[in-house]
Amino acid sequence: MVEEFSLGSVEVALSPRERFEEYLRSRGMRNTEQRRVLVDHIFSHHEHFDADQLIAQLPPKGSQGYVSRPTVYRTLAEFVDAGLLRKFELNGRSVYEHDYGYPQHDHLYCNQCHKLLEFQSEELIDLRNRVAMEQQFRVTGHRLIVYGTCRECIAARRRPKRRVDQI
Amino acid sequence: MVEEFSLGSVEVALSPRERFEEYLRSRGMRNTEQRRVLVDHIFSHHEHFDADQLIAQLPPKGSQGYVSRPTVYRTLAEFVDAGLLRKFELNGRSVYEHDYGYPQHDHLYCNQCHKLLEFQSEELIDLRNRVAMEQQFRVTGHRLIVYGTCRECIAARRRPKRRVDQI
DNA sequence: ATCATTGCAAAAGATTTGCAAGGTC
DNA sequence: GACCTTGCAAATCTTTTGCAATGAT
Numbered sequence: 394m395v396e397e398f399s400l401g402s403v404e405v406a407l408s409p410r411e412r413f414e415e416y417l418r419s420r421g422m423r424n425t426e427q428r429r430v431l432v433d434h435i436f437s438h439h440e441h442f443d444a445d446q447l448i449a450q451l452p453p454k455g456s457q458g459y460v461s462r463p464t465v466y467r468t469l470a471e472f473v474d475a476g477l478l479r480k481f482e483l484n485g486r487s488v489y490e491h492d493y494g495y496p497q498h499d500h501l502y503c504n505q506c507h508k509l510l511e512f513q514s515e516e517l518i519d520l521r522n523r524v525a526m527e528q529q530f531r532v533t534g535h536r537l538i539v540y541g542t543c544r545e546c547i548a549a550r551r552r553p554k555r556r557v558d559q560i
Numbered sequence: 561m562v563e564e565f566s567l568g569s570v571e572v573a574l575s576p577r578e579r580f581e582e583y584l585r586s587r588g589m590r591n592t593e594q595r596r597v598l599v600d601h602i603f604s605h606h607e608h609f610d611a612d613q614l615i616a617q618l619p620p621k622g623s624q625g626y627v628s629r630p631t632v633y634r635t636l637a638e639f640v641d642a643g644l645l646r647k648f649e650l651n652g653r654s655v656y657e658h659d660y661g662y663p664q665h666d667h668l669y670c671n672q673c674h675k676l677l678e679f680q681s682e683e684l685i686d687l688r689n690r691v692a693m694e695q696q697f698r699v700t701g702h703r704l705i706v707y708g709t710c711r712e713c714i715a716a717r718r719r720p721k722r723r724v725d726q727i
Numbered sequence: 728a729t730c731a732t733t734g735c736a737a738a739a740g741a742t743t744t745g746c747a748a749g750g751t752c
Numbered sequence: 753g754a755c756c757t758t759g760c761a762a763a764t765c766t767t768t769t770g771c772a773a774t775g776a777t
Contacts, residue, residue, distance in 0.1 A: 423751050423756055444741080461759045466742060482649040485767085486741070501697050512691050520687065521706050524679050529711035530668050537704040539688050544696035590731055590776050611766080628734045633767060652742085653766070 409436040409477055409493050416475040427460045431468050435478070441490045441509050444469065481536050483509075499537040505546035576603040576644055576660050583642040594627045598635045602645070608657045608676050611636065648703050650676075666704040672713035 407415065410432045417424050434451060435442075442450075448465055452458040460468075469489060472478040479492040483502065488509075499517065501510040517537065525532045574582065577599045584591050601618060602609075609617075615632055619625040627635075636656060639645040646659040650669065655676075666684065668677040684704065692699045 421752095421756085425750075425757065427758070459759095463743075463760085464758060467757085482652060485649065485652075485654075487652070501692065501695060503697075504700065510695060510697070512695070514687060514691060516687055517684075520681060520683055521704075524681060525668065525706060525708065528668060528677060528679070529714065530670075530677070530706070530708050531714055532706055532708040533671065534708070535704060535706040537688075537702060539692060539697070539699055539702040541692065541697050541699040541701070547696065547698055588731085592732065592776070594733070626734095630735085630768075631733060634732085 409491075412493060413472070413475055413477060416471075422471075426458075427464050428468055428471075430458050430460055431465070432472075432477070435472070435489075436491070439491065441488050443486050443488050447489075481538075483538070499539070501539045501541065501543065503543035503546055504540060505542050508543055510543060576658075579660060580639070580642055580644060583638075589638075593625075594631050595635055595638075597625050597627055598632070599639075599644070602639070602656075603658070606658065608655050610653050610655050612653075614656075648705075650705070666706075668706045668708065668710065670710035670713055671707060672709050675710055677710060 410429070413428070413432050414424055416422075417428070430451070435447070438450070444462075444465055447469075448460075448462060451460055451465075454461075469478065469480070469487075473480050473489075473492075475493075477491070477493045478489045480487055480489050482488070496513060497518070498511045498513045501512065502508075503510070521535050522532060524530075577596070580595070580599050581591055583589075584595070597618065602614070605617070611629075611632055614636075615627075615629060618627055618632075621628075636645065636647070636654075640647050640656075640659075642660075644658070644660045645656045647654055647656050649655070663680060664685070665678045665680045668679065669675075670677070688702050689699060691697075
């Protein structure tokens with residue numbers, strides 16, 4: 394399971410790459426070119442992404458730095474395990490976002506342009522913890538997505554913005 | 561889109577089946593045996609379910625009342641449309657729950673026994689609405705799942721209960 | 728009789744797996 | 753050299769679709 398990170402301001406001792414290398418060493422796993430390509434790429438971009446979007450951004454087959462699809466999936470799972478990424482489901486596909494060094498947050502999802510907006514709420518954490526406590530439930534995390542229409546799409550009513558290149 | 565139902569106590573004028581028949585009539589759709597089998601079955605059981613679990617509970621191929629897999633999927637989508645069911649994703653599969661005549665609620669999900677516990681929170685709705693308002697986001701709904709370990713599985717520590725026959 | 732609906736078989740889309748070849752420690 | 757990883761091809765799993773036959777109005 395993924396450890397819980399600090400909620401407000403965040404302190405990061407190691408870079409994501411260093412942190413991942415430590416994780417690999419601690420598990421007797423190998424530091425391969427593909428894994429380096431993936432950490433470096435993913436942590437130089439801050440958007441949410443799914444496997445396809447990630448692959449589209451990486452070097453194509455034949456190029457230097459190419460990573461095959463199965464390896465991308467395998468490595469994403471390792472990142473989640475290592476606490477570098479968080480994974481969630483949206484419209485039937487898996488979406489990933491930074492976890493390591495990134496504050497806890499939730500999302501507003503626009504059904505029109507499919508954008509994900511982030512927000513933070515201490516109050517939500519409190520509420521969640523209180524509800525759990527009442528039921529004697531031990532919380533490890535949560536996922537809240539608020540669905541609706543974003544400000545821009547409301548403004549552009551009847552002429553919604555083109556689907557954004559992001560889930 | 562699904563209409564929003566009352567949040568606290570609920571008033572239901574029509575039975576789910578009647579409501580669905582009305583929906584069918586209003587759309588010029590036909591009231592078939594398969595659709596009747598499905599409404600009746602689903603609304604005589606109150607648990608969450610996915611397509612496979614539902615199919616497993618229905619008459620097998622060859623029996624009276626058999627409904628094919630494609631028809632199950634097609635009909636579930638109609639129920640969602642008609643506001644009878646709500647659909648969400650859990651572990652990469654679609655899970656359905658009653659919507660019509662059922663109060664708005666959210667879930668605690670036990671990672672051990674995979675049970676879904678429900679809870680209601682007006683406060684969450686307020687919070688959600690306030691956050692949305694701040695961002696000028698027009699809310700149509702939300703989905704919150706709190707992950708962790710349920711009371712029973714905590715009690716049975718080291719001897720978690722067998723996976724429950726429910727998602 | 729008309730036209731929606733069903734079941735079948737097959738397709739589609741996302742993700743996973745077996746395995747031989749290759750790379751890291 | 754031992755053994756973890758990769759890429760390929762193929763499998764898996766869930767859900768969807770084309771289409772001819774069937775059934776509802």
